[in-house]
Amino acid sequence: MKMFGYKIVEKSRDTIESVVNAAITEQRPLEVGLYFNDPQAWELLHSRLPGAGIPINTHINHNRVGVFSLSERETELRQQIAQAQSIGSSYSITHLHKMPVPRRAVFRDSLAAYLTQQLQVLERVCSELDHPLYVENTFHGLEVYRWFFDLVERLELRYVHHCFDLGHAKLWSEESLPEWLQWLEALTEKGFKLHFHLHANNGLWDQHLAFTEVLAQGLDAADAYTPEWDYFAVLAQLRDRFPLSRKVFEVKPQQALANMALVQERLRAIG
Numbered sequence: 405m406k407m408f409g410y411k412i413v414e415k416s417r418d419t420i421e422s423v424v425n426a427a428i429t430e431q432r433p434l435e436v437g438l439y440f441n442d443p444q445a446w447e448l449l450h451s452r453l454p455g456a457g458i459p460i461n462t463h464i465n466h467n468r469v470g471v472f473s474l475s476e477r478e479t480e481l482r483q484q485i486a487q488a489q490s491i492g493s494s495y496s497i498t499h500l501h502k503m504p505v506p507r508r509a510v511f512r513d514s515l516a517a518y519l520t521q522q523l524q525v526l527e528r529v530c531s532e533l534d535h536p537l538y539v540e541n542t543f544h545g546l547e548v549y550r551w552f553f554d555l556v557e558r559l560e561l562r563y564v565h566h567c568f569d570l571g572h573a574k575l576w577s578e579e580s581l582p583e584w585l586q587w588l589e590a591l592t593e594k595g596f597k598l599h600f601h602l603h604a605n606n607g608l609w610d611q612h613l614a615f616t617e618v619l620a621q622g623l624d625a626a627d628a629y630t631p632e633w634d635y636f637a638v639l640a641q642l643r644d645r646f647p648l649s650r651k652v653f654e655v656k657p658q659q660a661l662a663n664m665a666l667v668q669e670r671l672r673a674i675g
Contacts, residue, residue, distance in 0.1 A: 409433025
């Protein structure tokens with residue numbers, strides 16, 4: 405099965421139709437962001453995705469429904485999961501919070517108690533609807549996510565997994581990519597499942613660059629974040645070390661098709 409796929413948001417039919425068609429034609433995974441509810445976009449999704457035979461997942465509106473707010477937003481969580489399942493989504497992604505969580509050690513026990521309440525809501529709803537949620541790394545380094553998934557493990561939750569965002573880890577953590585990958589492999593050994601968001605940036609802001617743009621801007625080189633590989637070698641590492649996980653390019657729709665073609669060409673050359 406092809407595990408590199410596309411991401412869209414349902415903002416307008418015109419911007420997403422070519423990407424949806426490419427995902428179906430090429431039989432690639434498709435991720436749908438649930439943010440805009442454009443009627444024409446949803447008409448396309450409901451007409452094309454059910455029965456298309458491709459892996460589908462969704463990204464729920466993390467500004468409204470993140471882990472930190474679940475006890476207050478259970479109804480919205482249920483609504484977004486229902487919307488996701490209407491197009492065949494097998495799981496969804498959200499964020500821990502729409503802003504950084506407390507970092508001071510003195511608040512860590514209180515944070516664990518608060519998150520335990522939120523995670524219990526998540527587990528109850530997602531178990532009832534049989535729809536896992538994958539929590540994406542955003543504004544924190546590896547230490548916070550290691551601590552968070554240790555908490556999930558202690559609580560013996562079955563419906564919480566991890567989405568690793570390649571660009572976010574470069575911006576908001578001190579750890580190198582090899583350190584992250586070592587932890588991701590340890591996470592899978594514990595039974596957690598992974599999903600990947602793939603895009604690049606210059607280290608200053610969350611640009612969501614396609615790899616076509618990486619080449620155009622001269623950013624295709626090893627750096628402090630990827631000291632051992634250039635970006636295409638990074639993608640080969642993810643392909644080879646996490647073969648069962650979906651890897652979705654989170655890039656501008658106008659770049660999506662050319663980006664996929666370039667990446668596949670470079671991966672074939674790497675072997």
